[in-house]
Amino acid sequence: MTNEIKYFSRNANELPMIFHFLNAVMKENASNIKLLNELKLSVEEIFMNMVRHNKTTNKDIAIRIETHKNSISISLIDHEDNPFDILDTDEIDFDEYFKQKKFGGLGIHLIKKLMDDLIFDHNAGKTTIKITKYTN
């Protein structure tokens, strides 16, 4: 079992370093490329949402990775007073989505499809979004 945390500045250029962190902590699961990619996609989506939508702070975003015998959990922690609850989003109507020629907004839908658990919490000016994937 591991529990590691690192801090990243609010910039898309941090993504390679975030992925490096994931790969390093999850080296026991290195052969499971599908699992790694699903976690990377979910972490990237949450991180970029925090970067794009929270302009009220310059503070780093914390990423904590916890590995357990049968699961992996990753928490992204940001400083904000008026959070956007990603659980409070409607299901995508794909017929309308294609008809209206939209091309964004698929990330949260993908997280819900790919992860086994998704928790949103806001307390004392901090937002934590925690994703969990079961490995067995």
Place this chain on the structure above:
Amino acid sequence: MFKIEEVSLDEIKLIGEFDASQAEIVTDFIERYEVTLTLDLEELSYISSMGLGILVKNYHRLNSMGYKVILKNLNEHIKDVFKYTRLDQLFVFDE
């Protein structure tokens, strides 16, 4: 690590990890094409929702001119991402 290469006048290859940090590079590269465009994804190991959005945007751009976007050589992860977002109904797959 990410690279985008021209294979021919109507085919390009995406290589490596296509995350949000590559969005501008890929947009500038793909938007030069006004043909039915084939994307070879054999060496694409990862794509994020931002990457998908750029492909969908270009699908609509080329489709409005009467062209298509053809995808080939998708790995399991990339196939799943297209399936979960129903984008497998939008693009043409050359399997």
